[in-house]
Amino acid sequence: MMMKCNDLETNAIAYMDGKLPPAQRNAMELHLAVCPACRERIEGFTQVLGLLDEWEGVQPSSFFQTRLTARLEEEAVTQGWWKNAWRAWIPRPVTGSLFAIVFAVVVTVGVVLLRYSPTPSPVEMSQPAAPAVAVVASAGDETALYQDLPLLEDWEVLRNFEVLQELSNTTPVMQ
Amino acid sequence: MLEKSGFNRLDMEAVVARSDAELMLRVKGGDERSFADLLSKHRNPVINYLYRMVQNAAIAEELAQDVFLRVYRARHSYEPTAKFTTWLYRIATHVALNFLRDGRHARNTAPLDGPDGEPIRELRVTDPNVEDRLVARTRTVEIRRAILTLPEKQRAAVILHKYHDLDYREIAATLQCSESAVKSLLFRAYETLRGRLAHLAGG
Ligand SMILES: [Zn+2]
Numbered sequence: 001m002m003m004k005c006n007d008l009e010t011n012a013i014a015y016m017d018g019k020l021p022p023a024q025r026n027a028m029e030l031h032l033a034v035c036p037a038c039r040e041r042i043e044g045f046t047q048v049l050g051l052l053d054e055w056e057g058v059q060p061s062s063f064f065q066t067r068l069t070a071r072l073e074e075e076a077v078t079q080g081w082w083k084n085a086w087r088a089w090i091p092r093p094v095t096g097s098l099f100a101i102v103f104a105v106v107v108t109v110g111v112v113l114l115r116y117s118p119t120p121s122p123v124e125m126s127q128p129a130a131p132a133v134a135v136v137a138s139a140g141d142e143t144a145l146y147q148d149l150p151l152l153e154d155w156e157v158l159r160n161f162e163v164l165q166e167l168s169n170t171t172p173v174m175q
Numbered sequence: 176m177l178e179k180s181g182f183n184r185l186d187m188e189a190v191v192a193r194s195d196a197e198l199m200l201r202v203k204g205g206d207e208r209s210f211a212d213l214l215s216k217h218r219n220p221v222i223n224y225l226y227r228m229v230q231n232a233a234i235a236e237e238l239a240q241d242v243f244l245r246v247y248r249a250r251h252s253y254e255p256t257a258k259f260t261t262w263l264y265r266i267a268t269h270v271a272l273n274f275l276r277d278g279r280h281a282r283n284t285a286p287l288d289g290p291d292g293e294p295i296r297e298l299r300v301t302d303p304n305v306e307d308r309l310v311a312r313t314r315t316v317e318i319r320r321a322i323l324t325l326p327e328k329q330r331a332a333v334i335l336h337k338y339h340d341l342d343y344r345e346i347a348a349t350l351q352c353s354e355s356a357v358k359s360l361l362f363r364a365y366e367t368l369r370g371r372l373a374h375l376a377g378g
Contacts, residue, residue, distance in 0.1 A: 009358070009359055010358050011358075012365075013336075013362055013365070014358065019342075041366070044373065047369070047372075047376035048365055048368045051368075052318060052322075052333075052337050052368075054311070057223040057227075057338070058226050060218060060236060060239075064239070065214075065218075067240065068243060071240065072210070072243075072247055
Protein backbone atom coordinates (compact mmCIF):
# COMPACT_ATOMS: atom_id res chain seq x y z
CA MET A 1 0.00 0.00 0.00
CA MET A 2 1.34 3.39 -0.97
CA MET A 3 0.60 6.50 1.02
CA LYS A 4 0.62 10.04 -0.32
CA CYS A 5 0.78 13.41 1.43
CA ASN A 6 -2.97 13.82 0.86
CA ASP A 7 -3.67 10.71 2.93
CA LEU A 8 -2.18 12.36 5.99
CA GLU A 9 -5.43 14.16 6.89
CA THR A 10 -7.38 10.93 7.41
CA ASN A 11 -4.53 8.96 8.99
CA ALA A 12 -2.36 11.30 11.05
CA ILE A 13 -4.39 11.40 14.27
CA ALA A 14 -5.10 7.67 14.29
CA TYR A 15 -1.38 7.09 13.63
CA MET A 16 -0.41 9.19 16.64
CA ASP A 17 -3.06 7.51 18.78
CA GLY A 18 -1.64 4.12 17.77
CA LYS A 19 -4.99 3.16 16.27
CA LEU A 20 -3.97 2.55 12.66
CA PRO A 21 -4.16 -1.06 11.46
CA PRO A 22 -0.66 -2.54 10.93
CA ALA A 23 -0.74 -2.31 7.12
CA GLN A 24 -1.65 1.39 7.15
CA ARG A 25 0.80 2.03 9.92
CA ASN A 26 3.62 0.53 7.86
CA ALA A 27 2.57 2.55 4.82
CA MET A 28 2.56 5.68 6.97
CA GLU A 29 6.02 4.98 8.32
CA LEU A 30 7.39 4.30 4.84
CA HIS A 31 5.99 7.63 3.69
CA LEU A 32 7.28 9.54 6.69
CA ALA A 33 10.76 8.09 6.06
CA VAL A 34 10.91 9.77 2.66
CA CYS A 35 8.73 12.89 3.21
CA PRO A 36 10.19 15.61 5.46
CA ALA A 37 7.05 17.78 5.18
CA CYS A 38 4.71 15.12 6.58
CA ARG A 39 7.30 14.14 9.16
CA GLU A 40 7.44 17.74 10.36
CA ARG A 41 3.66 17.86 10.68
CA ILE A 42 3.50 14.66 12.70
CA GLU A 43 6.29 15.89 14.96
CA GLY A 44 4.41 19.18 15.38
CA PHE A 45 1.18 17.36 16.29
CA THR A 46 3.03 15.29 18.86
CA GLN A 47 4.44 18.48 20.39
CA VAL A 48 0.98 20.05 20.47
CA LEU A 49 -0.46 17.01 22.27
CA GLY A 50 2.34 17.36 24.81
CA LEU A 51 1.69 21.08 25.27
CA LEU A 52 -2.02 20.49 25.89
CA ASP A 53 -1.07 18.40 28.92
CA GLU A 54 0.07 21.62 30.59
CA TRP A 55 -3.51 22.88 30.84
CA GLU A 56 -4.90 21.24 33.94
CA GLY A 57 -8.55 20.79 34.75
CA VAL A 58 -10.51 22.28 37.64
CA GLN A 59 -12.03 20.76 40.76
CA PRO A 60 -15.69 21.49 41.38
CA SER A 61 -16.32 24.04 44.12
CA SER A 62 -17.78 22.78 47.38
CA PHE A 63 -21.07 24.51 46.51
CA PHE A 64 -21.62 22.56 43.33
CA GLN A 65 -23.04 19.42 44.89
CA THR A 66 -25.06 21.31 47.50
CA ARG A 67 -26.66 23.59 44.94
CA LEU A 68 -27.40 20.81 42.49
CA THR A 69 -28.92 18.61 45.19
CA ALA A 70 -31.12 21.52 46.29
CA ARG A 71 -32.25 22.20 42.72
CA LEU A 72 -33.00 18.52 42.10
CA GLU A 73 -34.98 18.26 45.32
CA GLU A 74 -36.86 21.44 44.51
CA GLU A 75 -37.66 20.04 41.11
CA ALA A 76 -38.86 16.72 42.53
CA VAL A 77 -41.04 18.48 45.12
CA THR A 78 -42.57 20.92 42.64
CA GLN A 79 -43.33 18.20 40.15
CA GLY A 80 -44.80 15.96 42.80
CA TRP A 81 -46.94 18.81 44.12
CA TRP A 82 -48.22 19.75 40.66
CA LYS A 83 -49.00 16.19 39.76
CA ASN A 84 -50.86 15.57 42.99
CA ALA A 85 -52.69 18.89 42.80
CA TRP A 86 -53.92 18.25 39.28
CA ARG A 87 -54.93 14.72 40.05
CA ALA A 88 -56.81 15.84 43.18
CA TRP A 89 -58.63 18.83 41.68
CA ILE A 90 -59.67 17.47 38.35
CA PRO A 91 -61.66 14.25 37.90
CA ARG A 92 -59.55 11.61 36.13
CA PRO A 93 -61.56 11.35 32.88
CA VAL A 94 -61.37 15.13 32.37
CA THR A 95 -57.58 15.39 32.64
CA GLY A 96 -56.94 13.74 29.26
CA SER A 97 -59.02 16.08 27.15
CA LEU A 98 -58.02 19.10 29.26
CA PHE A 99 -54.38 18.40 28.64
CA ALA A 100 -55.03 17.85 24.97
CA ILE A 101 -56.50 21.37 24.83
CA VAL A 102 -53.67 22.89 26.87
CA PHE A 103 -51.20 21.06 24.70
CA ALA A 104 -52.79 22.30 21.49
CA VAL A 105 -52.55 25.88 22.76
CA VAL A 106 -48.91 25.40 23.79
CA VAL A 107 -48.01 23.93 20.39
CA THR A 108 -49.83 26.66 18.49
CA VAL A 109 -48.12 29.42 20.45
CA GLY A 110 -44.81 27.59 20.08
CA VAL A 111 -45.19 27.27 16.33
CA VAL A 112 -46.12 30.93 15.98
CA LEU A 113 -43.11 31.95 18.08
CA LEU A 114 -40.83 29.69 16.04
CA ARG A 115 -42.11 31.09 12.76
CA TYR A 116 -41.84 34.73 13.72
CA SER A 117 -38.83 34.81 16.01
CA PRO A 118 -35.84 36.54 14.45
CA THR A 119 -32.76 34.52 13.60
CA PRO A 120 -30.30 34.83 16.47
CA SER A 121 -27.24 36.84 15.63
CA PRO A 122 -23.91 35.05 15.40
CA VAL A 123 -21.64 34.98 18.40
CA GLU A 124 -19.26 37.86 18.63
CA MET A 125 -16.11 36.49 20.14
CA SER A 126 -13.10 38.46 21.19
CA GLN A 127 -11.14 36.45 18.63
CA PRO A 128 -11.82 36.76 14.91
CA ALA A 129 -12.12 33.04 14.16
CA ALA A 130 -15.40 32.41 16.04
CA PRO A 131 -17.97 30.78 13.77
CA ALA A 132 -21.63 31.57 13.59
CA VAL A 133 -24.09 29.04 14.95
CA ALA A 134 -27.59 28.87 13.57
CA VAL A 135 -30.79 27.47 15.04
CA VAL A 136 -32.74 24.97 13.01
CA ALA A 137 -36.43 24.34 13.53
CA SER A 138 -37.68 21.43 11.50
CA ALA A 139 -41.06 21.82 9.82
CA GLY A 140 -41.42 18.02 9.73
CA ASP A 141 -41.42 17.91 13.52
CA GLU A 142 -44.34 20.33 13.73
CA THR A 143 -46.51 18.12 11.55
CA ALA A 144 -45.55 15.10 13.61
CA LEU A 145 -46.58 16.96 16.77
CA TYR A 146 -50.08 17.67 15.51
CA GLN A 147 -50.49 14.04 14.47
CA ASP A 148 -49.48 12.84 17.93
CA LEU A 149 -51.91 15.12 19.75
CA PRO A 150 -54.53 12.56 20.81
CA LEU A 151 -51.83 10.34 22.25
CA LEU A 152 -50.53 12.97 24.61
CA GLU A 153 -53.05 12.65 27.37
CA ASP A 154 -50.76 12.44 30.31
CA TRP A 155 -48.93 15.05 32.34
CA GLU A 156 -45.76 12.94 32.30
CA VAL A 157 -45.74 12.73 28.54
CA LEU A 158 -46.39 16.43 28.20
CA ARG A 159 -43.57 17.31 30.54
CA ASN A 160 -41.13 14.98 28.79
CA PHE A 161 -42.16 16.46 25.54
CA GLU A 162 -41.21 19.91 26.73
CA VAL A 163 -37.73 18.73 27.66
CA LEU A 164 -37.23 17.09 24.29
CA GLN A 165 -38.72 20.10 22.54
CA GLU A 166 -36.28 22.35 24.37
CA LEU A 167 -33.38 20.20 23.26
CA SER A 168 -34.46 19.70 19.66
CA ASN A 169 -35.43 23.32 19.10
CA THR A 170 -31.95 24.41 19.97
CA THR A 171 -30.07 21.91 17.82
CA PRO A 172 -27.07 24.00 16.95
CA VAL A 173 -25.47 23.67 13.56
CA MET A 174 -21.77 23.97 14.05
CA GLN A 175 -19.22 25.19 11.54
CA MET B 176 0.02 -9.56 24.85
CA LEU B 177 -0.92 -6.24 23.36
CA GLU B 178 -4.07 -7.68 21.84
CA LYS B 179 -5.00 -9.29 25.11
CA SER B 180 -4.79 -6.06 27.11
CA GLY B 181 -6.66 -4.29 24.32
CA PHE B 182 -9.43 -6.81 24.57
CA ASN B 183 -9.61 -6.44 28.33
CA ARG B 184 -9.85 -2.70 28.07
CA LEU B 185 -12.77 -2.97 25.64
CA ASP B 186 -14.35 -5.50 27.93
CA MET B 187 -14.06 -3.11 30.85
CA GLU B 188 -15.51 -0.26 28.81
CA ALA B 189 -18.50 -2.41 27.95
CA VAL B 190 -19.06 -3.18 31.63
CA VAL B 191 -18.74 0.47 32.62
CA ALA B 192 -21.03 1.60 29.80
CA ARG B 193 -23.64 -0.98 30.72
CA SER B 194 -23.62 0.03 34.36
CA ASP B 195 -24.17 3.69 33.40
CA ALA B 196 -27.17 2.71 31.33
CA GLU B 197 -28.40 0.48 34.13
CA LEU B 198 -28.10 3.31 36.62
CA MET B 199 -30.02 5.63 34.31
CA LEU B 200 -32.74 3.03 33.85
CA ARG B 201 -33.03 2.80 37.62
CA VAL B 202 -33.34 6.60 37.79
CA LYS B 203 -36.10 6.28 35.20
CA GLY B 204 -37.75 3.81 37.53
CA GLY B 205 -37.68 6.37 40.37
CA ASP B 206 -34.44 5.45 42.14
CA GLU B 207 -32.91 8.79 43.17
CA ARG B 208 -29.79 7.22 44.64
CA SER B 209 -28.72 5.91 41.23
CA PHE B 210 -28.77 9.49 40.00
CA ALA B 211 -26.37 10.44 42.79
CA ASP B 212 -24.08 7.60 41.62
CA LEU B 213 -24.16 8.85 38.05
CA LEU B 214 -23.50 12.37 39.30
CA SER B 215 -20.49 11.51 41.40
CA LYS B 216 -18.99 9.59 38.50
CA HIS B 217 -19.58 12.13 35.72
CA ARG B 218 -19.58 15.43 37.59
CA ASN B 219 -15.87 16.24 37.20
CA PRO B 220 -15.56 15.18 33.54
CA VAL B 221 -18.66 17.20 32.57
CA ILE B 222 -17.50 20.29 34.49
CA ASN B 223 -14.07 20.06 32.89
CA TYR B 224 -15.46 19.54 29.40
CA LEU B 225 -17.55 22.69 29.84
CA TYR B 226 -14.65 24.52 31.50
CA ARG B 227 -12.43 23.88 28.50
CA MET B 228 -15.21 24.85 26.10
CA VAL B 229 -16.10 28.18 27.77
CA GLN B 230 -12.84 28.68 29.72
CA ASN B 231 -14.39 29.94 32.92
CA ALA B 232 -14.72 27.64 35.93
CA ALA B 233 -17.70 29.40 37.55
CA ILE B 234 -19.68 29.41 34.31
CA ALA B 235 -18.70 25.80 33.65
CA GLU B 236 -20.27 24.85 37.00
CA GLU B 237 -23.46 26.73 36.18
CA LEU B 238 -23.70 25.01 32.82
CA ALA B 239 -22.94 21.62 34.39
CA GLN B 240 -25.88 22.13 36.76
CA ASP B 241 -28.02 22.76 33.72
CA VAL B 242 -26.70 19.59 32.05
CA PHE B 243 -27.51 17.37 35.03
CA LEU B 244 -30.93 18.95 35.51
CA ARG B 245 -31.69 18.21 31.87
CA VAL B 246 -30.52 14.62 32.29
CA TYR B 247 -32.75 14.29 35.34
CA ARG B 248 -35.75 15.82 33.57
CA ALA B 249 -35.26 13.58 30.57
CA ARG B 250 -35.10 10.41 32.68
CA HIS B 251 -38.58 9.24 31.70
CA SER B 252 -37.75 9.29 28.02
CA TYR B 253 -34.30 7.77 28.43
CA GLU B 254 -33.68 4.72 26.25
CA PRO B 255 -30.29 2.99 26.39
CA THR B 256 -29.87 3.06 22.61
CA ALA B 257 -26.70 5.14 22.69
CA LYS B 258 -23.85 4.94 25.16
CA PHE B 259 -24.72 6.99 28.25
CA THR B 260 -21.54 9.10 28.14
CA THR B 261 -22.20 9.95 24.49
CA TRP B 262 -25.71 11.09 25.38
CA LEU B 263 -24.34 13.07 28.33
CA TYR B 264 -21.62 14.79 26.30
CA ARG B 265 -24.13 15.55 23.58
CA ILE B 266 -26.31 17.38 26.09
CA ALA B 267 -23.24 19.14 27.50
CA THR B 268 -22.23 20.19 23.98
CA HIS B 269 -25.73 21.62 23.39
CA VAL B 270 -25.55 23.56 26.64
CA ALA B 271 -22.06 24.89 25.92
CA LEU B 272 -22.93 25.99 22.39
CA ASN B 273 -26.17 27.61 23.49
CA PHE B 274 -24.20 29.56 26.06
CA LEU B 275 -21.51 30.59 23.59
CA ARG B 276 -24.17 31.57 21.06
CA ASP B 277 -26.45 33.72 23.19
CA GLY B 278 -23.73 36.22 24.01
CA ARG B 279 -24.02 36.12 27.81
CA HIS B 280 -20.31 35.37 28.01
CA ALA B 281 -19.43 38.50 26.07
CA ARG B 282 -21.28 40.73 28.54
CA ASN B 283 -20.39 39.08 31.79
CA THR B 284 -16.96 37.60 31.45
CA ALA B 285 -13.59 37.87 29.91
CA PRO B 286 -12.93 34.14 29.69
CA LEU B 287 -9.18 34.21 30.15
CA ASP B 288 -9.08 36.93 32.76
CA GLY B 289 -12.20 36.23 34.78
CA PRO B 290 -12.56 34.25 38.01
CA ASP B 291 -11.60 31.12 36.18
CA GLY B 292 -10.27 28.93 38.94
CA GLU B 293 -6.64 29.79 38.37
CA PRO B 294 -4.81 29.46 41.68
CA ILE B 295 -3.94 33.12 42.22
CA ARG B 296 -2.03 32.38 45.42
CA GLU B 297 0.72 30.81 43.34
CA LEU B 298 1.75 34.29 42.33
CA ARG B 299 2.96 35.37 45.78
CA VAL B 300 6.24 37.23 45.47
CA THR B 301 7.72 35.32 48.43
CA ASP B 302 7.42 32.12 46.46
CA PRO B 303 10.94 31.07 45.36
CA ASN B 304 9.56 29.55 42.16
CA VAL B 305 7.49 32.56 41.25
CA GLU B 306 9.26 33.16 37.95
CA ASP B 307 8.93 29.57 36.84
CA ARG B 308 5.29 29.66 37.73
CA LEU B 309 4.69 32.93 35.93
CA VAL B 310 6.29 31.44 32.83
CA ALA B 311 4.21 28.30 33.20
CA ARG B 312 1.08 30.38 33.60
CA THR B 313 1.86 32.47 30.55
CA ARG B 314 2.33 29.27 28.55
CA THR B 315 -0.99 27.93 29.80
CA VAL B 316 -2.75 31.16 28.86
CA GLU B 317 -1.31 30.90 25.35
CA ILE B 318 -2.42 27.27 25.06
CA ARG B 319 -5.92 28.16 26.28
CA ARG B 320 -6.17 31.09 23.93
CA ALA B 321 -5.11 28.92 21.00
CA ILE B 322 -7.85 26.38 21.84
CA LEU B 323 -10.43 29.12 22.39
CA THR B 324 -9.86 30.54 18.93
CA LEU B 325 -10.61 27.20 17.26
CA PRO B 326 -14.06 26.95 15.63
CA GLU B 327 -16.45 25.46 18.20
CA LYS B 328 -16.80 22.05 16.60
CA GLN B 329 -13.03 21.65 16.24
CA ARG B 330 -12.61 22.84 19.82
CA ALA B 331 -15.10 20.29 21.10
CA ALA B 332 -13.44 17.52 19.07
CA VAL B 333 -9.97 18.37 20.40
CA ILE B 334 -11.17 18.56 24.02
CA LEU B 335 -13.04 15.25 23.80
CA HIS B 336 -10.08 13.60 22.07
CA LYS B 337 -7.29 15.00 24.19
CA TYR B 338 -8.81 15.38 27.66
CA HIS B 339 -11.65 12.83 27.71
CA ASP B 340 -10.17 9.93 25.76
CA LEU B 341 -13.24 9.49 23.61
CA ASP B 342 -12.60 7.46 20.46
CA TYR B 343 -13.55 8.72 16.99
CA ARG B 344 -16.84 6.86 17.00
CA GLU B 345 -17.85 8.41 20.33
CA ILE B 346 -16.77 11.90 19.28
CA ALA B 347 -18.73 11.44 16.06
CA ALA B 348 -21.83 10.39 18.01
CA THR B 349 -21.42 13.33 20.39
CA LEU B 350 -20.95 15.93 17.67
CA GLN B 351 -23.40 14.20 15.34
CA CYS B 352 -21.12 13.80 12.38
CA SER B 353 -19.25 10.94 10.68
CA GLU B 354 -16.05 9.35 11.95
CA SER B 355 -14.10 10.58 8.95
CA ALA B 356 -15.43 14.08 9.63
CA VAL B 357 -14.05 13.77 13.17
CA LYS B 358 -10.62 12.75 11.88
CA SER B 359 -10.66 15.69 9.54
CA LEU B 360 -11.82 18.09 12.30
CA LEU B 361 -9.03 16.88 14.55
CA PHE B 362 -6.45 17.13 11.79
CA ARG B 363 -7.40 20.72 10.99
CA ALA B 364 -7.53 21.66 14.67
CA TYR B 365 -4.11 20.21 15.47
CA GLU B 366 -2.74 21.80 12.31
CA THR B 367 -3.95 25.21 13.52
CA LEU B 368 -2.64 24.61 17.04
CA ARG B 369 0.71 23.51 15.62
CA GLY B 370 1.01 26.86 13.88
CA ARG B 371 -0.11 28.91 16.87
CA LEU B 372 1.94 27.09 19.49
CA ALA B 373 5.10 26.36 17.51
CA HIS B 374 7.05 28.92 19.54
CA LEU B 375 6.25 27.07 22.79
CA ALA B 376 7.37 23.67 21.57
CA GLY B 377 10.83 22.29 21.99
CA GLY B 378 11.97 25.24 24.12
ZN1 LIG C 1 4.16 13.66 2.64
